[in-house]
Amino acid sequence: MKTSFFSTALFSVGLAFSTLVNAGEIADRVEKTKTLLVGTEGTYAPFTFHDKDGKLTGFDVEIIEKIAQKLGWKTEFKETAWDGMYAGLNAKRFDVIANQTNPSPERLKKYDYSAPYNYSAGVIVTRADNDSIKTFADLKGKKSAQSATSNWSKDAREQGAIIVTVDSLAQNLEAVKQGRVDATVNDKLAVLDYLKKQPNAGLKIAVESDKKIPTGFAFLKGEEELITKVNQALEELRQDGTLKQLSIKWFGDDVTQ
Structure with a gap:
């Protein structure tokens, strides 16, 4: 059944009023x-x-x-x-x-x-022996492990990466470590903390965004x-x-x- 413009307008007004009441x-x-x-x-x-x-x-x-x-x-x-x-x-x-x-x-x-x-800033993390990613544009066609709804997933997708969905930063980095993906785009501070705790993980920050x-x-x-x-x-x-x-x-x- 089609919804008339008048009905739609009433619904929109009602929704706005409800939002204000609950504000x-x-x-x-x-x-x-x-x-x-x-x-x-x-x-x-x-x-x-x-x-x-x-x-x-x-x-x-x-x-x-x-x-x-x-x-x-x-x-x-x-x-x-x-x-x-x-x-x-x-x-x-x-x-x-x-x-x-x-x-x-x-x-x-x-x-x-x-x-x-x-x-913070966004960074691309790869295996230490991977030299194929030197800019964000190099993500095109590469597999990138990302949490489904994070901004980092959107950034990787916009660069043409093939998104492999995982649940957490630790799982993102583990997927890179195991070679199941080429990279992950994530938060610089979180990645630095991980690398500080696991210096022998065999990972590196390959690229860092200049955007704060x-x-x-x-x-x-x-x-x-x-x-x-x-x-x-x-x-x-x-x-x-x-x-x-x-x-x-x-x-x-x-x-x-």
Whole structure:
């Protein structure tokens, strides 16, 4: 059955009205419960992972915890596979994503982001003995291991790579190591952390992008009140030196500028 223009218009108005009615409901709940529900992977070192004692930790985890402390809130983490992360936010299983999320043009149509708390760059990782990839354009026709919904997957696809879908950074790099793929495009900071821990992995950073990529916390649209509070706390952490201290702790350098 065809839908008339009038019916479609009514649906659009109703959807917009529903969105406005629900706007700010998460901020209200957080303020009442004093608890921020945080979506994170728990498998993406050094940003969000479990230490040898099984405790959830990492750069992103510590920053969102410090923000919550500034605001007088507790944090409750909801560990979620990356490919289901935004679906979890849509379903309001959690209030915010703390997982090195980048505000791409596509995501900005659906979500809002905090101010950036660190910057990184995209890199191509290959086997150490692979000299066939020296630029991003060299990905054309090559197999690249990527998480299905990551920005890095989109970058690799746009360069003409053949995407082999896997679930995590560790699996991306393992696929390269085993020779099942030619490369993976991923976050420079995460890759450096991996190579630091596994110097004999037989991998190398073959190419680094010259584009600086900002990272922020992701929220549903309509939660400006919540985002404003998070940004204010984040700025306090920047001003008092906490943000820089956490950066040096995890990376040995200040990646927050």
